[in-house]
Amino acid sequence: MDDRNVLYKTWSVCPVCMKRVAAERVQVGAEVFLRKTCKEHGTYQTVIWRGLIDMREWIGDADKTALGNPQCPDGCGLCHDHLQKTCCVLLNVTNCCNLSCRFCLAGNRNGSDDPTIHEIRESLSKFIEKGKTLVQLSGGEPTMRDDLPEIIKAAKEAGAKYVQLNSNGIRLGDDKEYMRALSEAGLSFVFMQFDGTEDSIYENLRDRPLLEKKRKAIENCSAYNIGVTLVPTIVRDVNMYNIGEILRFAISGMPDIRGVHFQPVAYIGRIPENPKDNERITLDELICEIARQTDGIIKTDDLLPSACDHPLCGFHGDFLVDQNKLVPLLKRGKSERKCCCGSSAAEKNREFVARRWLRPPVHPIGEGSRCGDVRDMEVFLNRIKFYGFTVTAMAFQDAGNVDFSRLRNCSLHVYDKGRFVPFCAYYLSGWSP
Amino acid sequence: MSKIRKLICYQCQRELELKKTDFTYLGHSFFTEVPRCPECGQVFISEELVKNRISEVEMQLEDK
Numbered sequence: 001m002d003d004r005n006v007l008y009k010t011w012s013v014c015p016v017c018m019k020r021v022a023a024e025r026v027q028v029g030a031e032v033f034l035r036k037t038c039k040e041h042g043t044y045q046t047v048i049w050r051g052l053i054d055m056r057e058w059i060g061d062a063d064k065t066a067l068g069n070p071q072c073p074d075g076c077g078l079c080h081d082h083l084q085k086t087c088c089v090l091l092n093v094t095n096c097c098n099l100s101c102r103f104c105l106a107g108n109r110n111g112s113d114d115p116t117i118h119e120i121r122e123s124l125s126k127f128i129e130k131g132k133t134l135v136q137l138s139g140g141e142p143t144m145r146d147d148l149p150e151i152i153k154a155a156k157e158a159g160a161k162y163v164q165l166n167s168n169g170i171r172l173g174d175d176k177e178y179m180r181a182l183s184e185a186g187l188s189f190v191f192m193q194f195d196g197t198e199d200s201i202y203e204n205l206r207d208r209p210l211l212e213k214k215r216k217a218i219e220n221c222s223a224y225n226i227g228v229t230l231v232p233t234i235v236r237d238v239n240m241y242n243i244g245e246i247l248r249f250a251i252s253g254m255p256d257i258r259g260v261h262f263q264p265v266a267y268i269g270r271i272p273e274n275p276k277d278n279e280r281i282t283l284d285e286l287i288c289e290i291a292r293q294t295d296g297i298i299k300t301d302d303l304l305p306s307a308c309d310h311p312l313c314g315f316h317g318d319f320l321v322d323q324n325k326l327v328p329l330l331k332r333g334k335s336e337r338k339c340c341c342g343s344s345a346a347e348k349n350r351e352f353v354a355r356r357w358l359r360p361p362v363h364p365i366g367e368g369s370r371c372g373d374v375r376d377m378e379v380f381l382n383r384i385k386f387y388g389f390t391v392t393a394m395a396f397q398d399a400g401n402v403d404f405s406r407l408r409n410c411s412l413h414v415y416d417k418g419r420f421v422p423f424c425a426y427y428l429s430g431w432s433p
Numbered sequence: 434m435s436k437i438r439k440l441i442c443y444q445c446q447r448e449l450e451l452k453k454t455d456f457t458y459l460g461h462s463f464f465t466e467v468p469r470c471p472e473c474g475q476v477f478i479s480e481e482l483v484k485n486r487i488s489e490v491e492m493q494l495e496d497k
Contacts, residue, residue, distance in 0.1 A: 355493070375463050376463070376464060376465065377490055378465065378486070381490060384493050388493070
């Protein structure tokens with residue numbers, strides 16, 4: 001430990017008692033750890049970066065002073081010390097689910113206290129800014145509710161610009177009439193749990209084979225012009241090897257599939273056991289795996305740190321599919337880094353989302369062919385609507401790696417009982433000793 | 434472009450001709466046909482082109 005180097009002092013929690021404790025980002029060799037000590041439960045150290053990409057360059061100037069509100073995060077709603085505005089609002093519409101997954105961030109909740117449609121309407125009317133808000137309907141599994149179309153309609157009537165559904169896709173595949181009702185109610189796009197291209201992956205993580213259900217869900221979404229972004233939870237020993245195949249599956253499924261949103265597994269809610277460092281997947285490791293498993297079709301510098309949240313919380317890449325190759329539209333170090341949460345920039349971000357995640361209406365002459373020279377402006381503008389493709393990631397925080405500097409930069413907020421709470425503060429849960 | 438009938442280069446007094454022209458933005462290159470003077474090579478970029486195709490290309494290329 002002689003070569004230990006403290007990079008940044010921040011705050012975290014004791015993973016057992018969840019009390020606020022001082023923490024440090026400490027470099028040991030190439031790797032960086034979050035290290036903290038609880039007087040009662042001892043010292044915890046969690047790997048947060050493998051050193052495959054320069055972490056200081058990646059973070060840039062995103063870290064502000066980490067102390068902030070001494071009530072953080074227990075005192076959330078957002079306080080005057082929070083650094084980001086709300087980009088997306090997540091509303092839980094149920095705690096019920098039709099799966100029982102090994103990892104589930106909402107796994108410690110049950111369905112007994114689901115909000116009524118009246119309560120949901122009331123919430124929507126309180127937080128929606130007409131013509132602006134992007135609402136994520138989440139759970140549990142939102143499609144457990146028969147009145148989900150009514151909820152979507154209520155969100156649109158309250159003025160939501162976009163309504164996103166976070167779903168495992170089972171009912172979307174099984175029930176085409178339900179899918180039709182969601183679409184007619186005004187659903188914008190679906191974030192669909194999609195852990196891999198092999199059933200063994202689903203059997204491991206979700207306790208049953210689901211690949212065919214996922215295919216059917218994508219087909220039904222396409223039938224009603226609803227874009228699907230695939231959301232794999234990546235677990236090292238389960239599906240990390242499948243990252244390249246997931247991306248190839250997504251690209252071949254365009255324009256029905258709009259992108260892939262990776263979520264390295266976080267240890268919140270229901271988990272099989274407390275994590276070991278060698279099980280964790282850091283963002284730099286995920287980026288390098290994406291590059292390796294796509295044989296360089298996606299390069300590491302095609303993926304840029306999140307500007308809307310803390311850079312350690314995610315990345316995004318924007319591509320054009322050109323005859324099964326990907327043309328990167330952004331380059332790390334060359335594309336200007338902007339926060340999307342300012343007043344005019346928030347609008348920009350929402351339009352970015354609309355451009356990429358909405359499934360465009362069926363083209364009268366056949367869906368913007370994959371052929372033609374994309375340097376021709378006309379060809380490019382026609383193609384990008386159908387074959388613009390995003391590769392994004394969000395690394396949720398858990399009791400091991402939660403870092404208040406990251407929390408204070410969060411723009412994904414859960415709306416609950418009149419409060420906006422940063423996503424990872426809302427779901428944070430303690431570990432067994 | 435349909436509104437433009439005939440454009441004369443002020444400097445050379447030659448009629449502009451539609452030519453494939455390259456544009457570069459944020460490291461990406463595109464081409465489209467715009468009126469160009471066959472003598473001095475100056476091009477005319479119409480307001481219509483700027484407000485429609487060019488601004489849309491820019492928007493598609495900019496980071497969120």
